[in-house]
Amino acid sequence: MKVACCTPDTINVPYFRTSETKRFGSQEALMFLEKCSNFKQLKQVHGKIIRFGLTYDQLLIRKLVQLSSSYGKLNYATLVFDQLNAPDAFTWNVMIRAYTISGSPEKGILLFKDMLCHGFEPDKFTYPFVINACMASSALDFGRGVHALAIKMRFWGDLYVQNTMMNLYFKCEDVDDGCKVFDKMRVRNVFSWTTVIAGLVASGKLDAARELFEQMPSKNVVSWTAMIDGYVKYKQPIEAFNLFERMQDENVRPNEYTVVSLVKACTEMGSFKLGKRIHDFSLNNGFEIGPFLGTALIDMYSKCGSLYDARTVFDTMKARNLATWNTMITSLGVHGFRNEAITLFEEMEKANEVPDAITFVGVLSACVHMNNLEQGQKYFNLMTDHYGITPILEHYTCMIELYTRANNLDEVSTSGNTGSLSIEENHNVAELLLESKLTSIDDIQKLIHKHCGDLGFSELALDHSSTSSSEMQVDISQTNR
Known part of the structure; x- marks a missing residue:
């Protein structure tokens, strides 16, 4: 052909x-x-x-x-x-893997089924590729079938197959079966130990993870980092630093993930001085301040009260990702530099970085703090119409706050009511907007207007729940007034 x-x-x-x-x-x-x-x-x-x-x-x-x-x-x-x-097993494996890494793991699973149906025999490399496809698509039940087939076809003794299967169980939150695989393994390598430790950490079983960690015949930087990160994740930063000191005593060189975990520990402790030391440690040991580490440092400095250091890190970074931009924009807004937050968002667009919902939470929050309804409408329209982002609760909350602060409710009350909403009412209306999936500024304004005029909540829900999605499109010509 x-x-x-x-x-x-x-x-x-x-x-x-x-x-x-x-x-x-x-x-x-x-x-x-x-x-x-x-x-x-x-x-x-x-x-x-x-x-x-x-x-x-x-x-x-x-x-x-x-x-x-x-x-x-x-x-x-x-x-x-x-x-x-007649593809050989190796070629089937390559195609299954290609589907998985290209974001179509379900097709990889279907291809494996075709492989079996057409009488082609898998080899020991096929199983890890299929198990990874199951992991990427959260197909735990099919993964169990692959587990049984590997045993039946006598490939279960392969260490790579066992490690991958154990990883699937832990990633799908089946801790018991993951531990059973580990317990029955006759031979284990560092990856086996690290997989079970990381799995236990992810499920919150820190004590069990630490017990196994101490039993490891040899530890590498990945296993040390998994345990350190676990303590940080579950808000035990002192234990994380104690473990890091032991790691250095045993001459294990940390990697970028280790340093990021330590920076997060400093953030949790609110310790600027310790965070600065970790920053200096990373520079002195040749770590590049890339998107992963740089974003963690920006967040740490901002939350420890030093926006100057946060901005210095941001400005000196050669490469940034979306999380970096979002963190810096949010940090500027939190510290009262609202105009700078908006300016940075505009720089982000010029750098061809596509914003997400989190970006616009920061931008709209800055508009709220500036009491600038016009800008808030502009960026809400930009978010929904240009970028096609579906609003979330925080976006609606910002818009409600902008309308009530600006008193831009068409003078709703004739009895002298200012149209202000309580915090609880603000939240209720935001939830109603989310449920109704409104994206038109006019529709949002009308709903706030009605609620502020003490129209019954149930009546509002009835009024807007029947609104068709076709009537909820943003009309830029009407909303940018």
């Missing part, structure tokens, strides 16, 4: 500078695939592979599948795979 999108008759191959008469074999094809830097080049190489009759070579097919999926072309990878009449 030929791949329709790159048949030999239609493909142009300027990427190759070989004559048609020169032999093009598997080694040459693999070499060209290794040099591919984009999907267009990959299709050119694939066309050459078809032209020279190399589609039987499963090594080339596996490489095509891997590269196609890495370029986000999963359908093309599937098409390539489907050309094979």
